[in-house]
Amino acid sequence: MKVCVLCKVALIPPPPLPPPQQPQTLHPSPMKFEDIDNLDQAACRQAMIDYTAENCCYDSIAVKEMTITRHNGLTAYHYTLETFTESRQTECKREPHRGGRVDGPENGPSPSPWDVLCNAEKIFHNQEKKIKIPHTEYVRPCNDCMGLGYIQCSECRGSGTKDCSCRKWSHNRECDRLLGSNERNTCHSCQGGILKCDKCSSKGKATCTKCAGSGNMKTFTELTVKFTNHVSDYVFERSDMPNHLVKEVTGKVVFEQDLDQVFPLTSYPIPEINNNSIRIVNEHKRAFPNERIIRQRQRLLAVPVTEVHFTWKDTRSRYWIYGMERKVYAPDFPHQCCCGCTVL
Structure with missing residues (x-):
């Protein structure tokens, strides 16, 4: 699944709780x-x-x-x-939408990034987790293909055909004729210097790579939680x-x-x-x-x-x-x- 990153926002953590009072009996005895x-x-x-x-x-x-x-x-x-710490960062991302449920704001307000539940699997070990924040999804037509699901083929520019390389030979043969040479070359790969476009199968259009042919993109906010020791x-x-x-x-x-x-x-x-x-x-x-x-x-x-x-x-x-x-x-x-x- 191809995901397009739109923006990244580092989040300042909420203020910490006041530290506990230092115990009276804390210090170790020396070891010889x-x-x-x-x-x-x-x-x-x-x-x-x-x-x-x-x-x-x-x-x-x-x-x-x-x-x-x-x-x-x-x-x-x-x-x-x-010191085992947690940092959070949000990213706006897009992915092709092929139908199905969309968890948007109509399902309720989205939680604050620091209110999303995410616990470390093992304390004092580096780890990273990615979470899709609830109620942040919405669907829009793909900007690259205008919602069609396909774009003009870049190889043939929408014509479905392309020039064969033998057209250069034709220019060379004309030069040879003017110089008095009677040598004749025949191209067996095309008809009259025209080839079918193999990239788009002569359709003149190709599947939009951004939306994977769906015509729609789903945008959502992804939360990245990093635990660092x-x-x-x-x-x-x-x-x-x-x-x-x-x-x-x-x-x-x-x-x-x-x-x-x-x-x-x-x-x-x-x-x-x-x-x-x-x-x-x-x-x-x-x-x-x-x-x-x-x-x-x-x-x-x-x-x-x-x-x-x-x-x-x-x-x-x-x-x-x-x-x-x-x-x-x-x-x-x-x-x-x-x-x-x-x-x-």
């Missing part, structure tokens, strides 16, 4: 590294052995011979805020390991809150987490002026990180073990080959 994971030297070496077994660029000999001089257990934190985050990590690695692993949930409107963390023992929680929550309050906030969810995740210092022959270096999966980050590990592999 020992409560998440505690690696000894054997576990630190085994994590590196498992890593070299999966990466051909690392030599397992260095792992077996290295001396672990120190390993420090740290805790990284990953704070996330999700906006995510912002912050990583607190004290070591030299890249922060983005913390986002790629699992840890333990220190705190989680799911409300119509969340409150930022303000009394967690790490000031950087409090400050960034306040910053992100305030940013989300102002970031989506044309969207209605449905739900918010914030989470603070504690991720174990172990920094391992080692020596091997004349090399002194370090690597990191992070996440409950005990992944390894070792950019300076010795005995790396150059076989085209990408070392993460």
Whole structure:
């Protein structure tokens, strides 16, 4: 079904309800590294052995011979805020009308776009729905064909015939005759240089593509509802390991809150987490002026990180073990080959 879009109108959401009062008991207690994971030297070496077994660029000999001089257990934190919003937009559309019921204003007043019932199928997931607003349909004759259902054929201009390409040959034959050539060419595709128009089957008219031959167009207002999950985050990590690695692993949930409107963390023992929680929550309050906030969810995740210092022959270096999966980050590990592999 071909639909013609006439206009688009973005809709400002109705004013939100006043936020609830902040509860008194909100803030989580700190989580120490020992409560998440505690690696000894054997576990630190085994994590590196498992890593070299999966990466051909690392030599397992260095792992077996290295001396672990120190390993420090740290805790990284990953704070996330999700704001699930709804936006609405109306579009005037047209489609061919081939008969049937028309739901127009005579059936009652059309509802306001924000009064049309539409719920998200799954919260905190992006999705889009299109709804035909009730009582907005009306039928008018098609402007392209003036309600006839057909238009003049563009190939033959309504004549039902078209010139054969042999007419050019006739001009060439006349030139040859004047030059003294007696060569004669006969066209087997036409009669006297005229062909039947194959586009319209010699009718001189073609079906109107806009109304699909019906002669009428039905206009209605379509509502597009978009549900968007906006995510912002912050990583607190004290070591030299890249922060983005913390986002790629699992840890333990220190705190989680799911409300119509969340409150930022303000009394967690790490000031950087409090400050960034306040910053992100305030940013989300102002970031989506044309969207209605449905739900918010914030989470603070504690991720174990172990920094391992080692020596091997004349090399002194370090690597990191992070996440409950005990992944390894070792950019300076010795005995790396150059076989085209990408070392993460």
